[in-house]
Amino acid sequence: MLRKLGTVSGLTLVSRILGFLRDVVLAATLGAGPVADAFMLAFRLPNHFRAILAEGAFNAAFLPTWAAADTSRHDSSRLGAEVLGWLTLANLALLALALGATGWMLAVLAPGLSPADESWPLVVTLTRITFPYLFCMSLVAFLSAMLNGRDRFAAPASAPILLNLFMIGALLMAAQFPSAAHAAAWGVMASGVAQVALLVVAAWRAGLPLPRPRLGLSPDTRQVFRRLGPAILTSGALQVAIFADTIIATFLPAGSLSHLYYADRLYQLPIGLIGVALGTVILPDIGRRAGLGDEVGMRRVLDRALVICLVVGVPVAVTMATLGDWAIRILFVRGAFDLAAAEASGAILAAYALGLVPALALRSLVAGFHGRGDTRTPLRLLVAATLVNIALKIVLAPMLGAVGLALATSVGITVYATLLFRENRVHGYLTGPAPIPAGALVATGVGLGLFVLWSRDAVLRAVEYLTPGLAMPVAFLMLMIAILAVQGLASALVVGRRPSEAKGTPKE
Structure with missing residues (x-):
C-alpha cells in the first residue's frame, strides 16, 4: 500500500508543483482583466462537469464493478465495451449541446454574464474550444479505472502533469494565437488529447484489451448505472x-x-x-x-x-x-x-x-x-x-x-x-486503529502543537538569526522537518509498525 501510495503521491506532487508554475505563467500572461475572466469561465465549465460526472461518480460506479468482474473472470471486456459505448454517446450529446447552444448554456450556468457584455463573444469562442476537454477527461476516467483495477497507477497519476505542461507551452507561444486566452484554451484542449493517448499506450502495454464501444445492457452494465x-x-x-x-x-x-x-x-x-x-x-x-x-x-x-x-x-x-x-x-x-x-x-x-x-x-x-x-x-x-x-x-x-x-x-x-x-x-x-494508541498519538500532536505555539516567537527569531538571507524559507523548512520528525517518532512508539487487526469477523 505504501509503495502504491508513494507512486500516486509523488506524481501528484509533481503535478501540483507544475500547476503552481502554470498559475504563475497564467497570471503573468493574462493578468486579471476581462480576458482572464473569460478564460477562467471557459476553463471552469468543463471542469465542473468533470468533477461531477467524469471522475468521482464514474470511478465509484464503474471501477469496483469492473475490478470484481475482472478478478472473478467474468466477461469484463463486454462490460468495458458497453460502458464505453454509453459514455461516448452521452458525451457526444452533451458536446453537441455545448457547441450548438453555447449561449444558452452560458445563460444557465453563468447568469451574471450577458450577450451585452464586451467579453461575451470571447467567452463563447473559448468555451467552444475547451468544452471537448470534457469528452477527453471522460475517456481518461474510463481508462484510468481499468488501469487502476490492474494496480497500474503511474500513468493515470501522470496524466494531469500533461495539462500543466501543455498550458505552459501554449502560453509561452501566445504570440502565435489571436490572444493569450486563445493560447491557454487550445493548450487545455491539446492536453486532453495527449492524456487520452498516454493512457491508451499505458493500457496497451499493460495488456488490457481496448474495447470497441457498443450499446448494450448486460447485468454488470445495469449494475454500473444503478x-x-x-x-x-x-x-x-x-x-x-x-x-x-x-x-x-x-x-x-x-x-x-x-x-x-x-x-x-x-x-x-x-x-x-x-x-x-x-x-x-x-x-x-x-x-x-x-x-x-x-x-x-x-x-x-x-x-x-x-x-x-x-x-x-x-x-x-x-x-x-x-x-x-x-x-x-x-x-x-x-x-x-x-x-x-x-x-x-x-x-x-x-x-x-x-x-x-x-x-x-x-x-x-x-x-x-x-x-x-x-x-x-x-x-x-x-x-x-x-x-x-x-x-x-x-x-x-x-x-x-x-x-x-x-x-x-x-x-x-x-x-x-x-x-x-x-x-x-x-x-x-x-x-479501526486501536483506541489507546490512536488517542496517545493525537495527544502527542496536541502537546507538540502547544509547545510550538508557546515557543514560536523565540524559536523563529533564533532560526532567522542563524539563517540570514534565506531566513524565512530555511527556517520554515527546518521547523517543519523537526515537527514531522518528533511526531513521526511518537507515531512509531505509540502506534507501532502495524495496525491492530481483527481477530475474526465483527458481528453485524
Missing part, C-alpha cells in the same frame, strides 16, 4: 458545499474570497497527496477483494489506510495550525498581497487544520462502501453532513468572517467522516 445515480448526487452535493463558501463570502468584507483561496491552496495539498491518493489506491483493491468475497482482506486494507491517515495527518495538521501563516508569508507575500492578508489567510488555514485528519480519511472511508458497490450510504450521510456544514456557515460567518466558513467546513467534514466510520464499523467493514 450505482451511478447516487454517485453523481454525492459529487453534486460536494460541489454545493464548495459553492456555498463562494456565495456567503461575497457578503463578507473585501478580500475574504482571496484569503479563502490562498488558505485552500495549502489545505488541499496534503488532501491531494495523501487522502485522494489513498482512496485511489484502495478502491480497486477493495473492489477486487469484493469479487472474491474476501471480507477479512477488505477490512485489513481499510484499517491500514486509516492508520496512514492518522500517522501522517496529525503532524501535518499541527504544522498547518501553528506555522501556516508563516508558510503563506513565504509563498505569497509580494506585490499587493501584504502581511495583513497573510495573517488573515493563516487564521483560515488554522481553522481548516482542525478538520484535516478527517478530510484525509474521507476518500478511504467512502471506498469502504464504493468498493462493495454501495453508493447510496455515502450519499445519505453526506446530505446530513452538508446540512450541518451549511447551517454552521450561515451562523458562524457573520461572527467570525471567513474563518467561520473554514471552521464550519472542518466541522462538516468531521461529522461526515464520523458518520462514515460508524457505518463502516456497524457493517463490519473495518476494525
Whole structure:
C-alpha cells in the first residue's frame, strides 16, 4: 500500500508543483482583466462537469464493478465495451449541446454574464474550444479505472502533469494565437488529447484489451448505472458545499474570497497527496477483494489506510495550525498581497487544520462502501453532513468572517467522516486503529502543537538569526522537518509498525 501510495503521491506532487508554475505563467500572461475572466469561465465549465460526472461518480460506479468482474473472470471486456459505448454517446450529446447552444448554456450556468457584455463573444469562442476537454477527461476516467483495477497507477497519476505542461507551452507561444486566452484554451484542449493517448499506450502495454464501444445492457452494465445515480448526487452535493463558501463570502468584507483561496491552496495539498491518493489506491483493491468475497482482506486494507491517515495527518495538521501563516508569508507575500492578508489567510488555514485528519480519511472511508458497490450510504450521510456544514456557515460567518466558513467546513467534514466510520464499523467493514494508541498519538500532536505555539516567537527569531538571507524559507523548512520528525517518532512508539487487526469477523 505504501509503495502504491508513494507512486500516486509523488506524481501528484509533481503535478501540483507544475500547476503552481502554470498559475504563475497564467497570471503573468493574462493578468486579471476581462480576458482572464473569460478564460477562467471557459476553463471552469468543463471542469465542473468533470468533477461531477467524469471522475468521482464514474470511478465509484464503474471501477469496483469492473475490478470484481475482472478478478472473478467474468466477461469484463463486454462490460468495458458497453460502458464505453454509453459514455461516448452521452458525451457526444452533451458536446453537441455545448457547441450548438453555447449561449444558452452560458445563460444557465453563468447568469451574471450577458450577450451585452464586451467579453461575451470571447467567452463563447473559448468555451467552444475547451468544452471537448470534457469528452477527453471522460475517456481518461474510463481508462484510468481499468488501469487502476490492474494496480497500474503511474500513468493515470501522470496524466494531469500533461495539462500543466501543455498550458505552459501554449502560453509561452501566445504570440502565435489571436490572444493569450486563445493560447491557454487550445493548450487545455491539446492536453486532453495527449492524456487520452498516454493512457491508451499505458493500457496497451499493460495488456488490457481496448474495447470497441457498443450499446448494450448486460447485468454488470445495469449494475454500473444503478450505482451511478447516487454517485453523481454525492459529487453534486460536494460541489454545493464548495459553492456555498463562494456565495456567503461575497457578503463578507473585501478580500475574504482571496484569503479563502490562498488558505485552500495549502489545505488541499496534503488532501491531494495523501487522502485522494489513498482512496485511489484502495478502491480497486477493495473492489477486487469484493469479487472474491474476501471480507477479512477488505477490512485489513481499510484499517491500514486509516492508520496512514492518522500517522501522517496529525503532524501535518499541527504544522498547518501553528506555522501556516508563516508558510503563506513565504509563498505569497509580494506585490499587493501584504502581511495583513497573510495573517488573515493563516487564521483560515488554522481553522481548516482542525478538520484535516478527517478530510484525509474521507476518500478511504467512502471506498469502504464504493468498493462493495454501495453508493447510496455515502450519499445519505453526506446530505446530513452538508446540512450541518451549511447551517454552521450561515451562523458562524457573520461572527467570525471567513474563518467561520473554514471552521464550519472542518466541522462538516468531521461529522461526515464520523458518520462514515460508524457505518463502516456497524457493517463490519473495518476494525479501526486501536483506541489507546490512536488517542496517545493525537495527544502527542496536541502537546507538540502547544509547545510550538508557546515557543514560536523565540524559536523563529533564533532560526532567522542563524539563517540570514534565506531566513524565512530555511527556517520554515527546518521547523517543519523537526515537527514531522518528533511526531513521526511518537507515531512509531505509540502506534507501532502495524495496525491492530481483527481477530475474526465483527458481528453485524
